[in-house]
Amino acid sequence: MNLKKISEFLLNFKKKYIYLVMFVLISTPLVLKRTQKTYETKEVKSIYQKIEEIYQHNQDNPEDKLAIFISVDFAPSTKAECDPMMNAMLRHAFLRDIPVLGWAGVPQGIDYGLERFNTIAKEYNKKYGEDYIYLGYAYPFLQAALSLGTDVRIFSSTDYYGKDTYDNYPIMEKFNNYNKLGLFTSITGTSLAEGWIQYANGLFNQEVAAGVTAVNASRLYPFLQSGQLVGMMGGLKGAAEYEQMVERLEKKEIKKDIKNYLSGLYKNYEAPEDNPRKYDTSYTKTELLKSINSRKMARQGMAAQKIAHFYVIALIIIANIGYLLKKRYESRR
Amino acid sequence: MGLLAWTTIGVILTLAIFSFLIKDNPLYKFAEHLFVGVSVGYLLVVTYTQLFIPRVYQPTKNAFNSGDIFMSIWMIVGIIIGIMFLTRLTEKHNWLSRYPISITVGFYSGFAIMPSLYTRVLRQLGATVSEDGVSMINLQKIGLFFKNPSWSTLYEATYGPLIVIGVLTVLIYFFFSFKNTNPVIKYTRKPAMVYMMVGFGAAFGYTFMARISLYVDRMNFIINEWWPLVRVKLF
Numbered sequence: 001m002n003l004k005k006i007s008e009f010l011l012n013f014k015k016k017y018i019y020l021v022m023f024v025l026i027s028t029p030l031v032l033k034r035t036q037k038t039y040e041t042k043e044v045k046s047i048y049q050k051i052e053e054i055y056q057h058n059q060d061n062p063e064d065k066l067a068i069f070i071s072v073d074f075a076p077s078t079k080a081e082c083d084p085m086m087n088a089m090l091r092h093a094f095l096r097d098i099p100v101l102g103w104a105g106v107p108q109g110i111d112y113g114l115e116r117f118n119t120i121a122k123e124y125n126k127k128y129g130e131d132y133i134y135l136g137y138a139y140p141f142l143q144a145a146l147s148l149g150t151d152v153r154i155f156s157s158t159d160y161y162g163k164d165t166y167d168n169y170p171i172m173e174k175f176n177n178y179n180k181l182g183l184f185t186s187i188t189g190t191s192l193a194e195g196w197i198q199y200a201n202g203l204f205n206q207e208v209a210a211g212v213t214a215v216n217a218s219r220l221y222p223f224l225q226s227g228q229l230v231g232m233m234g235g236l237k238g239a240a241e242y243e244q245m246v247e248r249l250e251k252k253e254i255k256k257d258i259k260n261y262l263s264g265l266y267k268n269y270e271a272p273e274d275n276p277r278k279y280d281t282s283y284t285k286t287e288l289l290k291s292i293n294s295r296k297m298a299r300q301g302m303a304a305q306k307i308a309h310f311y312v313i314a315l316i317i318i319a320n321i322g323y324l325l326k327k328r329y330e331s332r333r
Numbered sequence: 334m335g336l337l338a339w340t341t342i343g344v345i346l347t348l349a350i351f352s353f354l355i356k357d358n359p360l361y362k363f364a365e366h367l368f369v370g371v372s373v374g375y376l377l378v379v380t381y382t383q384l385f386i387p388r389v390y391q392p393t394k395n396a397f398n399s400g401d402i403f404m405s406i407w408m409i410v411g412i413i414i415g416i417m418f419l420t421r422l423t424e425k426h427n428w429l430s431r432y433p434i435s436i437t438v439g440f441y442s443g444f445a446i447m448p449s450l451y452t453r454v455l456r457q458l459g460a461t462v463s464e465d466g467v468s469m470i471n472l473q474k475i476g477l478f479f480k481n482p483s484w485s486t487l488y489e490a491t492y493g494p495l496i497v498i499g500v501l502t503v504l505i506y507f508f509f510s511f512k513n514t515n516p517v518i519k520y521t522r523k524p525a526m527v528y529m530m531v532g533f534g535a536a537f538g539y540t541f542m543a544r545i546s547l548y549v550d551r552m553n554f555i556i557n558e559w560w561p562l563v564r565v566k567l568f
Contacts, residue, residue: 080550
């Protein structure tokens with residue numbers, strides 16, 4: 001057996017072929033629309049349960065409701081992981097009729113975050129300014145975090161659209177500081193989640209959850225263990241878990257096929273003049289497709305991810321065998 | 334049709350960036366420069382519409398219109414201090430920029446020190462001693478494992494002690510006041526290294542997952558967003 005030839009073959013795969021195989025492997029489950037069922041971890045479940053607790057609180061105390069705050073602290077460059085987290089969380093809140101406040105912590109996320117808020121709100125016929133609001137760019141961060149300690153309108157006197165938050169929006173009358181927030185969530189590809197833990201939780205004892213890219217996840221585990229974080233969605237896996245839980249809830253609550261539900265949502269609907277929606281009250285074919293697809297985005301990604309992981313493990317093993325053979329061949333010389 | 338055109342541009346730019354995997358080429362360079370240009374342009378617009386207008390112009394105008402003299406003066410003082418940053422652009426007056434820098438550094442340090450100490454040191458220290466009011470080194474849990482050995486009792490028994498040992502050994506690893514010959518330093522080096530390697534391994538695994546996610550997202554964009562759009566609009 002020619003050890004030299006085998007080891008040289010194993011150690012000299014051309015880069016472009018490695019990428020080509022990766023492309024084929026990742027594309028296959030996406031083309032076949034395969035989703036990956038995933039096990040649900042304690043840290044993701046606890047965020048879900050927290051929102052369910054807020055729902056229960058709101059049911060029991062309709063005059064003293066709590067809202068949730070979602071800080072869009074990611075740019076489109078990390079949307080792969082953060083987008084499904086935000087979609088799932090917004091869907092969960094809107095399904096449970098929990099008011100949602102939001103803003104963007106990074107400039108590249110401002111318009112993207114607004115687009116997501118309006119798109120998901122449309123799926124549940126939610127009204128801007130009553131059921132949800134988007135306050136634009138939360139900069140400087142520290143002032144934004146501190147303003148929520150008293151009244152966020154001191155900091156965000158206007159919303160994204162430039163309208164006064166004191167006069168125009170009922171949601172801002174009721175929910176404008178940490179006392180009225182059941183949960184603050186930072187969905188981020190940066191270290192901003194640590195900032196929210198430091199100020200919102202550290203100074204104001206606000207319960208904080210985080211949805212972070214996988215790169216940042218390992219840094220946040222100590223905060224979970226110390227109870228400073230209610231829960232954490234880490235990377236695509238965390239997003240897939242939350243997506244799965246919300247899909248279950250949605251099926252239970254809506255009780256019909258999602259395509260039929262969305263198609264019929266705005267039939268015979270006339271938008272009131274006093275509160276025009278921030279979205280078109282109809283669904284085009286492409287919007288329907290996008291909306292349905294976004295419900296399984298993370299789990300489809302996990303199916304592709306799984307194959308990619310196996311592929312890389314195989315490559316590592318092949319390269320190590322190559323090195324062992326090379327070593328053996330060289331020692332024989 | 335506009336949506337299809339823009340999405341197609343997105344697909345072309347995605348493929349242009351991926352073409353770098355084969356080799357550097359003009360298409361990649363074009364996409365890269367376009368990205369930088371668009372990002373800077375976007376940031377400029379956002380700074381104006383989302384910062385200058387709502388945080389400077391609008392509140393100042395409101396303060397003047399409502400006759401709130403105190404607020405008006407406060408806003409003007411803030412604007413003057415902010416403008417002083419710009420004096421860095423001139424050689425003659427750049428000393429003026431030290432004032433806003435001092436104010437900013439003082440404000441941020443003042444606000445950061447205590448919460449940072451509390452969040453990153455004191456709370457973490459507490460979490461190394463006890464969790465939910467139960468000591469991390471819990472002899473009862475260890476005893477339970479020996480009485481009823483199973484994976485769950487093993488986890489319960491070792492979870493706390495492993496965290497305590499990990500924190501202590503890694504802290505000692507970075508304690509440079511004694512020579513390596515000191516027995517405490519010498520015998521904790523290897524366990525500390527193991528802990529750190531496990532930490533780095535977990536971080537690397539997560540990072541790999543993140544990078545693959547980015548690729549999956551782009552493929553998802555092409556296969557499940559752009560292609561269905563082409564089918565709906567053109568066929």
